[in-house]
Amino acid sequence: MSNPLRWASELISSLHHHGVSQAVISPGSRSTPLTIAAAIHPGIQKNIVLDERSAAFIALGIGKATGKPALLICTSGTAAANFFPAVIEAKESGVPMIVLSADRPPNLRNLGSSQTIDQIKLFGDQALFFHDTGEPVISDTDLKRLSYLGRQALAVSIQKGGAAHINLPFRKPLEPTSQQLSEEMERIKKFGLRSARLVSRSINTVRFDDETQSVILSSEKPLIIAGPANPHHLLSHQLEELSSRLHAPVIAEPGSSLAIKENLFHRFEQFLRNAGDLKLLKPDLIIRFGDQPFTKSLLLALEEWNDVPVIHISSRKSWQDHAMSIDLTIECSPQDELDLESVPIRNRSEWNDAWMEAEQASQHKLDTHLQNKKVLTDGHIFQKLAHILAEDWQVMLSNSFPARDMALFGKMSSHQFVNRGAAGIDGITSTAIGLHLSNQKPTCCITGDLAFLHDANALYSIRKLQSPFLVVVINNGGGTIFRMLPVYRDNTSPEFFETYFETPQNVEIRKLAEASGLSYQKIETLDQLESIDIGSFSTPAVIECRTDADASMNLRENLWNG
Numbered sequence: 001m002s003n004p005l006r007w008a009s010e011l012i013s014s015l016h017h018h019g020v021s022q023a024v025i026s027p028g029s030r031s032t033p034l035t036i037a038a039a040i041h042p043g044i045q046k047n048i049v050l051d052e053r054s055a056a057f058i059a060l061g062i063g064k065a066t067g068k069p070a071l072l073i074c075t076s077g078t079a080a081a082n083f084f085p086a087v088i089e090a091k092e093s094g095v096p097m098i099v100l101s102a103d104r105p106p107n108l109r110n111l112g113s114s115q116t117i118d119q120i121k122l123f124g125d126q127a128l129f130f131h132d133t134g135e136p137v138i139s140d141t142d143l144k145r146l147s148y149l150g151r152q153a154l155a156v157s158i159q160k161g162g163a164a165h166i167n168l169p170f171r172k173p174l175e176p177t178s179q180q181l182s183e184e185m186e187r188i189k190k191f192g193l194r195s196a197r198l199v200s201r202s203i204n205t206v207r208f209d210d211e212t213q214s215v216i217l218s219s220e221k222p223l224i225i226a227g228p229a230n231p232h233h234l235l236s237h238q239l240e241e242l243s244s245r246l247h248a249p250v251i252a253e254p255g256s257s258l259a260i261k262e263n264l265f266h267r268f269e270q271f272l273r274n275a276g277d278l279k280l281l282k283p284d285l286i287i288r289f290g291d292q293p294f295t296k297s298l299l300l301a302l303e304e305w306n307d308v309p310v311i312h313i314s315s316r317k318s319w320q321d322h323a324m325s326i327d328l329t330i331e332c333s334p335q336d337e338l339d340l341e342s343v344p345i346r347n348r349s350e351w352n353d354a355w356m357e358a359e360q361a362s363q364h365k366l367d368t369h370l371q372n373k374k375v376l377t378d379g380h381i382f383q384k385l386a387h388i389l390a391e392d393w394q395v396m397l398s399n400s401f402p403a404r405d406m407a408l409f410g411k412m413s414s415h416q417f418v419n420r421g422a423a424g425i426d427g428i429t430s431t432a433i434g435l436h437l438s439n440q441k442p443t444c445c446i447t448g449d450l451a452f453l454h455d456a457n458a459l460y461s462i463r464k465l466q467s468p469f470l471v472v473v474i475n476n477g478g479g480t481i482f483r484m485l486p487v488y489r490d491n492t493s494p495e496f497f498e499t500y501f502e503t504p505q506n507v508e509i510r511k512l513a514e515a516s517g518l519s520y521q522k523i524e525t526l527d528q529l530e531s532i533d534i535g536s537f538s539t540p541a542v543i544e545c546r547t548d549a550d551a552s553m554n555l556r557e558n559l560w561n562g
Contacts, residue, residue, distance in 0.1 A: 002136070002171065002173060003136065003138050003176070003180055004032075004033035004136050004170045004171075004174060004176075005033050005036055005037060005176035005180055005181065005184055006136070006138055006143075006180065006184060007033065007133075007136035007137075007138065007143075007146065007168075008033035008034045008036070008037035008168065009037040009040070009041070009184050009187070009188065010143050010146045010147055011037075011100070011133075011146050011147070011149065011150050011166070011168075012034070012037045012038055012041055012044065012071070012150075013041065013147075013150075013188060013191055014146070014147040014148075014149070014150030014151060015071065015098065015150040015153070015154060016041060016043045016044055017150070017191075018150060018151050018154045018155075019068050019154060019158075020044070020068065020069060020070070020071055020098065020154065021043060021044065021045060021068070022044065022045045022047065022059075022062050022070040022071070022437065022438070023038045023044050023045070023046055023047065023070065023071040023072075023073060024047045024049055024055045024056075024058050024059045024062075024070055024071065024072050024073070024434075025038060025046060025047065025048050025049070025055075025073045025074075026048075026049055026050065026051070026052045026055045026072075026073065026074045026075070026079060027048070027050065027075075028074060028075020028076070028079060028102065029075060029174065030075045030076040030102040030103070030104065030115070030170060030174065031073055031074055031075040031076075031100075031101075031102035032102075032170075032174040032175055033102075033168075033170055033174055033176070034073045034100055034102055034168065035073060036175075036176065036181070037184075038071065038073060040181070040184065040185050040188065041188055042188070044071075045437075047437060047461075049461055050457070050460060051082070051457035051458075051460075052074055052079050052080070052082035052083060053082040053083070053085060053086070053426070053427065053430075053457075054427065054430040054455065054457045054458045054461065055072060055074070055083075055430075056072055056082065056083040056085070056086030056087065056097075056427070056430075057085075057086045057089075057426070057427030057428075057430035057431045057433075057434065057455070057458075058070075058430045058431070058433050058434040058437065058458075058461065059071070059072045059086065059097050059434060060086045060089060060090055060095055060097060060419075060427065060430075060431050060434055061396075061417075061430065061431040061432060061433060061434020061435040061436075061437070061438065062434040062435075062437055062438045063090065063095040063096045063097050063434075064093070064095050064230050064231075064417060064431065064434065064435065065230075065231065065394075065417075065434070065435045065438035065439060066232070066438045066439075067096065067158070067230070067231065067232025068096060068158070069096035069097045069098045069154065069157045069158065069164070070097065070098070070434070071098050071100055072097065072098065072099045072100065073100045073102075074099075074100075074101055074102065075102050075115070076101070076102050076103050076104050076115050076116065076117075076119065077115035077116065077117055078117065079101070080099065080101040080119060080122055081117075081122065083099055083123075083163075084122075084123060084126070085422075085424060085426050085427060086427055087099065087123050087126050087127060087162075087163045087165075088126050088421075088422050089419050089421045089422050089424065089427070090161075090162050090163045090421075091126050091127075091128065091161070091162035091163065091421070092421025092422045093161075093228070093230065093291070093419065093420065093421030093422075094161030094162065094230065094233060094291075094316050094318060094421075095161060095162070095230060095421075096154075096157040096158045096161060096162070096163075096164075097157060097162070097163040097164070098153055098154065098157055098163070098164050098165075098166070099123075099127070099163055099164070099165045099166065100166050100168060101119055101122070101165065101166070101167050101168065102168055102169075102170055103119050103132075103167050103168060103169040103170070104116040104169060105135055105169045105170065105171040106135075106169065107171075119167050120132055120167065121165075122165065122167075123163065123165055126162075126163070127162070127163045127164065127165040128156055128157065128160045128161075128162040128163060128164060129152065129153055129156040129157065129160075129163075129164035129165065130164075130165045130166075130167070131149055131152070131153070131165075131166050131167070132166075132167045132168075132169070133146060133149070133166065133167070133168050133169070134169065135169050135170070135171055136170070149166065152164075153166055160317075161233075161316060161318070202335075203335045203336060203337065204333070204335075204336045204337070205336070205337050205338075205339050206330065206332050206336050206337065206338050206339065207339040208330070208338075208339070208342075212311065212328060212330070213342055213343075215285060215309055215311070216246075216285065216311075216343060217342070217343065217344075219246075219283075219284050219285035220284060220349075220351065221282070221283045221284045221285070221351045222246045222248040222283060222284070222285045222286075222287060223248060223249055223251070223283035223285070223286050223287070224239060224242065224243050224246075224248045224249065224250045224251070224263075224286075224287045224288075224289065225250075225251045225286060225287070225288045225289070225293060225298060226239060226250065226251065226252040226253065226256040226258055226288075226289045226290045227253055227255075227256060227288065227289070227290035227291045227292055227293040227294070227320070227420075228253060228255035228256060228290055228291045228292075228294070228418050228420045229255070229256055229257050229289070229290035229291060229315075230257065230417075231257050232334070233290070233315045233316055233334070234257050234258070234290075234315075234334055235289050235290075235313060235314075235315055235332060235334060236257070236258055236259060236260070236334075238289075238313065238332060238336070238337075238338050239258065239260065239289050239313075240258075240260050240262070241338065241340060242287065242338065242340065242343075243260065243262065243263050244262060244263075244345075245340055245343050245344070245345050245346065246343065246346055247263065247345075247346045247347065247348055247349065247352060248263060248287070249263055249265055249351075249352060249355045250262075250263045250264045250265065251265055251268045251298065252264060252412045253290075253293055253294065253295055253298070253407060253412060254397055254403055254406040254407055254410075254412050254416045254418060255397065255403065255416055255417060255418030255420060256289075256290050256412060256416075257414055257415075257416070257417075258412065258414055259414040263352070264412070265355055265358075265359050266359070266363075266410075266411040266412065267358070267359050267362035267363055267366065268295075268297055268298070268407070269295055269296075269297045269404070269407045269408040269559075269560075270297075270362040270365065270366065270408065270559050270560070271358040271359070271361070271362045272297035272298065272300070272301050273296070273297050273300070273560045273561075277358050278300075278301060278304055280354060280358075281354060281355060281358060282304075282305055282308070283305065283308055284308060284309075285308065285309055285311070286302075286305065286308050286309070286310045286311070286325075287310075287311045287312075287313065288310060288311070288312045288313070288314075288326070289312075289313055289314070290314075290320075291316070291318075291320045291420065291421075292320040292321065292322050292420075293322075294403065294404075294418075294420050294423070295404060295407050296404070299322065299323070302322075302323040302325055303323055305325075306323065306325055308325075309327050309328075310325045310326045310327050310328075311326075311327065311328050311329075311330065312326045312328070312329045312330070313329075313330045313332055313338075314329055314330070314331060314332070315331070315332055315333055315334055317331065362559075365559065366383075366409065366559060369555055369558055369559060370383060370409075370555075373551060373555060374526070375526075375548045375551050376523070376524060376525055376526055376529060376545070376546070376547050376548060377547055377548055377551045377552040377555050378401065378405055378409070378474055378476060378547050378552040378555075379405065379408070379409040379552060379555050379556070380409075380526060380529055380547075381446075381472070381474060381523075381529065381545050381547065382402075382405045382406050382408075382409035382410040382446075383409045383410055384529055384530075384532070385410065385444070385446065385472065386406065386409070386410030386411045386413070387410075388532075388534050389413075389415075389444055389534065390534075391413070391414070391415060392415075392441060392442060393415060393441070393442045393443065393444055393468075393534075394415040394416075394417065394435055394436075394439075394441050394442070394443050394444075395413070395415055395416045395417065395443075395444050395445075395446060396416075396417050396418075396428065396429075396431055396432035396435060396443065396444070396445040396446070396447075397416060397417065397418050397446055398425060398428040398445075398446060398447035398448055398451045399418070399419060399420070399423045399424060399425050399428070399451070400425060400448055400450075400451065400479065400481040401448060401474075401480065401481045402446050402447060402448060402451075402474065403418050403420070405556075406446075408556065408559060417431070417432075417435060419431055425448070425450060425451040425454055426451075426454055426455065427455055427458075428445065428447050428451045428452075428454075428455055429445050429447060429451075429452065429455040429458040429459070429462070429471055430455055430458040430461070432444075432445035432469075432471075433458060433461050433462060433465070433469075436465060436467075436469055437465075440466075440467055441467075442467060442468040442469070443468070443469050443470070444469075444470045444471075444472060444534075445469075445470065445471045445472065446472045446474065447471065447472070447473055447474070448473070448474050448475075448476070448479075449473055449474065449475040449476065449477070449478065449505060449507075449509075450478060450479050450503065450505065452471065452473045452509070453505060453507060456512060459471075459512060459513070459515075459516035459518065459542075460516055462516065462518060462540045463516050463517040463518055463540060465539075465540050466539075467538075468537050468538060468539070468540070469540040469541075470534075470537055470540070470541055470542075470543060471540075471541075471542045471543070472543045472545060473509055473542065473543065473544045473545065474545050474547060475509065475544050475545060475546050475547065476547045476548070476549040476552060477502070477504045477505075477549050478498075478502040478503050478504035478505060478549075479501065479502050479503055480502065480549050480552070480553065482497070482501040482502055483502070483553055485501070487501060488501070488502075509542065509544045510522070510544070512542075513541075513542035518540050518541055518542050519537075519539060519540070519541035519542070520541065520542050520543075520544070521541065521542075521543045521544070522543075522544045522545075522546065523543060523544070523545045523546070524545075524546045529545070
């Protein structure tokens, strides 16, 4: 007798045993065995999401926050194809994820059979692991292989950082009998809910070789740069100890996840765009942590300082070197210790004072320009949110301007997240939902109007959340980041630019929120922004901030231009 439930349950039990605790399930018929197997497993938290693309980014958010993959379960056909954007982001940002795609059996393939496509290696090289299980064979040897497959997929997903894809073809009947269902529930109970440690990690001491030590010891103007890093990639204590010993300035981008406060400079997006400051603050050694920086000031600085030696201390085996400037990479796990006994503790120097002067001057300029603006700008929103979102709030920053604006107007904090792997605007709200589901902490997603609409299906999932979850929509009338392009600055055809690039929209965000059962608030003035009370939101809500796009761009340009 066919027993696809036994097959699916063996795999999911193995995945749970080795550390998986969350599943994101999109409804479908061919995936019935997988869905029921997850549903009856008491150790798996189930999240039902109608839209597969949104589901995949929710799983991404869970993996981003926890370092453990969530299961993505879908039916056959185009369902799994909708996972592709999140699978790409998972690989590029090193986030674990496991895709379980149900499939039609081989006898239905290449015949025009409904909902049947070629799902073999559907994601190509973007998935770091692929296995097609074949149809269920309930023998001891095959079940053992299936159980081992769960261990394999989890290990690759975590250790390499990305998606593992398991394709499971099922033949009808898909539904279990009542006897099969009760037997499987009893088997899970006997199997137990204990988790195994997949890999035992020892704490190593990382020692610099003589050449590296010589470069560090001879440096009089060291600079530390921290790019985006998910919490499970974070080398926080290594960076903090090195900065403390060297008394080196630290530039930490939004999404770097650091809790460091000593030697930290927030206004770098202003003063590093100034030619005089860029020359004055040129280091003689750059030590990078985390992934590739994304703020324009740092990209320009790394290009300008291309003769400065660069050491990259990284927990990811991934090329992260846009400027092609890294001279040496030191691989280090978050548990490892750096041997810094040979690095003497230094005192504050004129080098640090020069950075502090640039920071204070830029802060004064920022405050002055914001105070002089009498209309609501994007800058006012980010400055306000950066200061009122307490440390117990986690913040998801959309791509395009929001991540950059937090650097320009706000500040880095340890609870910020970004999707800077492939840097798309798809799935931003959904990723924030995944972050929230991973720990139930109050969550604020700061997104642009176009990114918000791009992920509007996520609103249906938000209303199920119980604790505070805010979506702050910066509605400035379209994709204003395109105003950075020559096609806008040349002003040869304003209508062409507006129609094909900026794409202003007139959607009533209030109605979208209300249709999804969410509270809604609109902010249009500086007084309304000043009176906002984050603590008053106990349930999910959408806050629309209608800002002046022209005034916002003018403000940015004034700060960028020294």
